[in-house]
Amino acid sequence: MRSVKIRNGITLRLLDESDAQAAFAVHSAATTGLSGDIVRKDSLNFIREQINDGFVVGGFTEKKSLVAYAALTASNIAIHNIADLLQLKLEIRKRFCLLDGVAVHPDWQLRGLHHALIAERLCYARDLGKDIIGVTVSPRNLKSLKSLIDTGFLVVQATFLYGGYERLVLTRNLGNSLDTEYICIKPVDIERFDEIVEAIGSGFCGFELSWDEQGKVFMNFGSRIYKTKPA
Numbered sequence: 001m002r003s004v005k006i007r008n009g010i011t012l013r014l015l016d017e018s019d020a021q022a023a024f025a026v027h028s029a030a031t032t033g034l035s036g037d038i039v040r041k042d043s044l045n046f047i048r049e050q051i052n053d054g055f056v057v058g059g060f061t062e063k064k065s066l067v068a069y070a071a072l073t074a075s076n077i078a079i080h081n082i083a084d085l086l087q088l089k090l091e092i093r094k095r096f097c098l099l100d101g102v103a104v105h106p107d108w109q110l111r112g113l114h115h116a117l118i119a120e121r122l123c124y125a126r127d128l129g130k131d132i133i134g135v136t137v138s139p140r141n142l143k144s145l146k147s148l149i150d151t152g153f154l155v156v157q158a159t160f161l162y163g164g165y166e167r168l169v170l171t172r173n174l175g176n177s178l179d180t181e182y183i184c185i186k187p188v189d190i191e192r193f194d195e196i197v198e199a200i201g202s203g204f205c206g207f208e209l210s211w212d213e214q215g216k217v218f219m220n221f222g223s224r225i226y227k228t229k230p231a
């Protein structure tokens with residue numbers, strides 16, 4: 001990956017091992033005050049391994065400070081665990097990879113960096129020949145969940161991960177058109193994990209977030225609308 005200039009004077013480039021400490025500092029700043037219930041806490045060693053093993057893209061300011069990073073993995077143990085959880089068949093597993101962590105320094109949040117880091121990793125996945133992308137997120141991490149849903153990810157599984165925390169598993173098939181329409185069958189209060197599990201068990205996927213007048217958040221579960229009869 002060559003370096004790419006995006007918005008707000010930020011340049012994206014691949015991280016190397018010498019960036020690990022700076023990435024860990026961004027992770028620590030971004031996750032301070034957030035419990036494991038909301039976000040997985042990663043160690044410096046874990047981030048170093050991610051950089052060495054896979055694709056970790058960083059966002060740098062004009063003064064060359066690292067303010068955001070995000071990982072994509074196609075090879076580690078996590079990917080096998082999620083593929084098992086989703087019961088992916090062998091031919092799909094070969095096409096599968098995982099968005100495996102993102103952090104944006106608090107001073108740089110809400111400027112679209114997460115969106116940009118998702119897009120960059122999807123491009124890289126395509127380059128690797130991977131077109132089925134997975135990601136896990138806490139149902140309470142609304143900032144992250146919103147960006148993933150807005151970029152076409154669907155909630156397809158809900159389980160306990162990373163030491164027993166509630167997590168949604170989302171996937172996106174890069175071959176599917178983003179204007180695919182879904183019909184809402186069941187809006188579920190995002191705080192009712194049991195109902196999310198039930199909706200998925202009924203064969204629905206979560207495709208949209210909505211808010212009621214009191215500000216309560218719902219995940220809309222439903223099915224894809226076929227404009228023509230599916231093959």
Ligand SMILES: CC(C)(COP(=O)(O)OP(=O)(O)OC[C@H]1O[C@@H](n2cnc3c(N)ncnc32)[C@H](O)[C@@H]1OP(=O)(O)O)[C@@H](O)C(=O)NCCC(=O)NCCS
Pocket residue numbers: 030031038039040101102103104105108109110111112113114115116136137138141142143144146147150
């Ligand atoms: C999650 C995180 C990466 C988002 O980074 P970011 O660069 O601020 O994200 P973006 O600016 O691209 O998008 C954030 C979106 O969330 C929305 N948002 C912000 N606060 C929100 C809230 N409380 N509820 C719902 N949506 C919210 C924003 O409006 C924005 O959507 P928009 O682009 O449609 O306006 C960042 O907050 C972070 O580093 N958090 C700590 C680590 C973490 O949670 N990692 C993800 C683990 S899955």
